Amino acid sequence: xxxxxxxxxxxxxxxxxxxxxxxxxxxxxxxxxxxxxxxxxxxxxxxxxxxxxxxxxxxxxxxxxxxxxxxxxxxxxxxxxxxxxxxxxxxxxxxxxxxxxxxxxxxxxxxxxxxxxxxxxxxxxxxxxxxxxxxxx
Amino acid sequence: xxxxxxxxxxxxxxxxxxxxxxxxxxxxxxxxxxxxxxxxxxxxxxxxxxxxxxxxxxxxxxxxxxxxxxxxxxxxxxxxxxxxxxxxxxxxxxxxxxxxxxxxxxxxxxxxxxxxxxxxxxxxxxxxxxxxxxxxxxxxxxxxxxxxxxxxxxxxxxxxxxxxxxxxxxxxxxxxxxxxxxxxxxxxxxxxxxxxxxxxxxxxxxxxxxxxxxxxxxxxxxxxxxxxxxxxxxxxxxxxxxxxxxxxxxxxxxxxxxxxxxxxxxxxxxxxxxxxxxxxxxxxxxxxxxxxxxxxxxxxxxxxxxxxxxxxxxxxxxxxxxxxxxxxxxxxxxxxxxxxxxxxxxxxxxxxxxxxxxxxxxxxxxxxxxxx
Numbered sequence: 120x121x122x123x124x125x126x127x128x129x130x131x132x133x134x135x136x137x138x139x140x141x142x143x144x145x146x147x148x149x150x151x152x153x154x155x156x157x158x159x160x161x162x163x164x165x166x167x168x169x170x171x172x173x174x175x176x177x178x179x180x181x182x183x184x185x186x187x188x189x190x191x192x193x194x195x196x197x198x199x200x201x202x203x204x205x206x207x208x209x210x211x212x213x214x215x216x217x218x219x220x221x222x223x224x225x226x227x228x229x230x231x232x233x234x235x236x237x238x239x240x241x242x243x244x245x246x247x248x249x250x251x252x253x254x255x256x
Numbered sequence: 257x258x259x260x261x262x263x264x265x266x267x268x269x270x271x272x273x274x275x276x277x278x279x280x281x282x283x284x285x286x287x288x289x290x291x292x293x294x295x296x297x298x299x300x301x302x303x304x305x306x307x308x309x310x311x312x313x314x315x316x317x318x319x320x321x322x323x324x325x326x327x328x329x330x331x332x333x334x335x336x337x338x339x340x341x342x343x344x345x346x347x348x349x350x351x352x353x354x355x356x357x358x359x360x361x362x363x364x365x366x367x368x369x370x371x372x373x374x375x376x377x378x379x380x381x382x383x384x385x386x387x388x389x390x391x392x393x394x395x396x397x398x399x400x401x402x403x404x405x406x407x408x409x410x411x412x413x414x415x416x417x418x419x420x421x422x423x424x425x426x427x428x429x430x431x432x433x434x435x436x437x438x439x440x441x442x443x444x445x446x447x448x449x450x451x452x453x454x455x456x457x458x459x460x461x462x463x464x465x466x467x468x469x470x471x472x473x474x475x476x477x478x479x480x481x482x483x484x485x486x487x488x489x490x491x492x493x494x495x496x497x498x499x500x501x502x503x504x505x506x507x508x509x510x511x512x513x514x515x516x517x518x519x520x521x522x523x524x525x526x527x528x529x530x531x532x533x534x535x536x537x538x539x540x541x542x543x544x545x546x547x548x549x550x551x552x553x554x555x556x557x558x559x560x561x562x563x564x565x566x567x568x569x570x571x572x573x574x575x576x577x578x579x580x581x582x583x584x585x586x587x588x589x590x591x592x593x594x595x596x597x598x599x600x601x602x603x604x605x606x607x608x609x610x611x612x613x614x615x616x617x618x619x620x621x622x623x624x625x626x627x628x
Contacts, residue, residue, distance in 0.1 A: 179498075209400075
C-alpha cells in the first residue's frame with residue numbers, strides 16, 4: 120500500500136491492524152487473519168471476530184532487499200511467516216539481527232510504524248513481530 | 257465442439273523502449289495472422305497487467321481493436337494478475353466453444369518505468385488487506401517459502417540453483433527469450449540477494465513482450481482439450497501447507513482428471529521455488545525432490561520426465577506479466593505442431609501450460625493435443 124494515497128482505506132482497516140484481530144469459524148473451529156465475513160476454510164458465514172494470540176513461533180523468514188518507498192528507512196526488511204497456534208500471519212520481523220533468527224524461535228507482537236506516505240502523508244501503524252525475550256535468557 | 261489454436265505469433269521479450277503497447281501487440285498479431293484474414297475475427301480478448309498501472313488506459317481492448325484493424329470484432333479484457341494470459345485463454349476457449357473465432361492478445365510493458373515502480377505494481381499480486389500491509393514487495397513470499405522448503409526437505413541452496421541453470425540453458429536456443437545465455441550454479445549463489453535465500457538469478461528479468469493466439473473451432477495447429485482454473489488461499493498464511501499449491505492441483509484435476517500423460521510443459525517460475533512447487537503439485541516429482549530431479553536432468557532433452565520450460569520459463573524467456581500466459585500457450589502449441597524454434601520434443605502428443613498468480617491465489621491450466 121505504500122506510496123499511494125488511500126487514507127480512507129487505511130482508516131477503515133485500522134482496528135484489526137492495530138489489535139491483531141482475526142476471525143474464528145464457529146462451524147469448523149479454525150481461526151484466520153485477516154477477519155473475513157466467510158470462513159476461508161469452509162465458507163461458513165458463522166464467523167466471529169477474535170483477538171489472535173500475540174505470541175507465536177517463526178515458521179520461516181526472508182530478508183528482503185528491494186524495499187518499497189515509505190518503508191526504506193527499515194531496509195533491508197525481514198519478512199516472516201509466524202504461527203500463532205490457532206492461525207498464521209505474514210508479518211515483518213523487527214529488533215532482530217538476521218544472523219540470530221532461526222525457524223521455530225519464539226516471537227511476540229509489537230506495535231510499529233508500517234510505512235510513511237511521503238512528507239505530507241499519514242504514517243500508517245500496525246503489528247509486527249520481534250524475537251521474544253525468552254530467546255535471549 | 258472441437259476447439260484448437262490455428263495460429264500463434266510472438267515478439268522477443270526485451271526492453272522495447274521505442275515501441276508502445278499497441279506496437280508490440282501489432283507485431284505479435286501480424287506474426288500470428290500472416291495467412292489469415294482479420295475481418296472474420298469475432299472476438300478480441302486482451303490481457304495486460306503492469307501497463308494498466310504504469311500507463312493507465314481504461315477500455316484498453318476497444319482501443320487495441322482500433323490499433324489492430326479489428327473494429328468489427330467484439331472485445332473483452334481479462335485480468336488475473338500474473339495468470340492473466342491463461343485466464344484470457346480460458347475466456348477465449350469458451351467463446352470458441354460457442355462457435356466464435358477468437359484472437360487472444362497478451363501484451364505488457366515493464367520497461368516504461370524504473371524497476372522500483374514496476375515492483376510496487378507487482379506487490380499488488382498479494383492480498384492488500386493482510387500480507388500487503390507490510391513491505392513484502394513481490395519477492396518476500398517466494399523467499400520465505402524457499403527457506404521453508406530447504407529446511408523441511410534438507411535441500412541445499414546449490415541444488416535449488418539447478419532450476420535457473422536449466423532455464424538459462426533452454427533459453428539459449430529460444431529466439432524469443434530475453435536472457436539467451438548460460439549461467440553457472442555458483443553465479444546464482446553469488447548474485448545479488450533479492451529475498452534471501454533467493455538471489456536475482458532466481459527471479460525473472462523485467463521486459464516487454466506480446467503474444468497472440470488465434471483460437472477457433474477446429475483450429476488446426478494444436479487442439480485445446482481443456483482450459484481450467486481454481487482459486488487458492490488468499491495468503492500463504494491461510495494455506496494448510498504453504499509448500500503446497502492447492503489451486504494448481506485443483507485446476508489440474510479439473511483439466512486433466514488423473515490420467516493425462518503430458519510430453520511438454522510450460523510452467524510459471526516467477527521465482528525458482530514456484531517452478532519446483534508446481535512440478536511437485538503436478539506429481540512430476542515427489543515432495544522435496546523436484547530440485548534434485550531437475551539437477552539430474554530429468555526435465556530436459558533426453559531426461560526421464562517430460563520436457564519442462566523449453567522456452568526458458570519466466571526465469572529466462574521473461575515475464576511480461578499480462579503476456580506471459582499467452583507466451584506459454586503459444587509455445588506449447590508450437591511444440592505440438594513442430595514449429596517451436598528452440599529445444600523441442602519430436603512428435604510430442606500432449607502439452608500443458610500452468611500459470612499462477614503470486615503465491616497461488618489462483619491457478620490456470622491449459623491442455624493441448626497434437627493434430628493429425
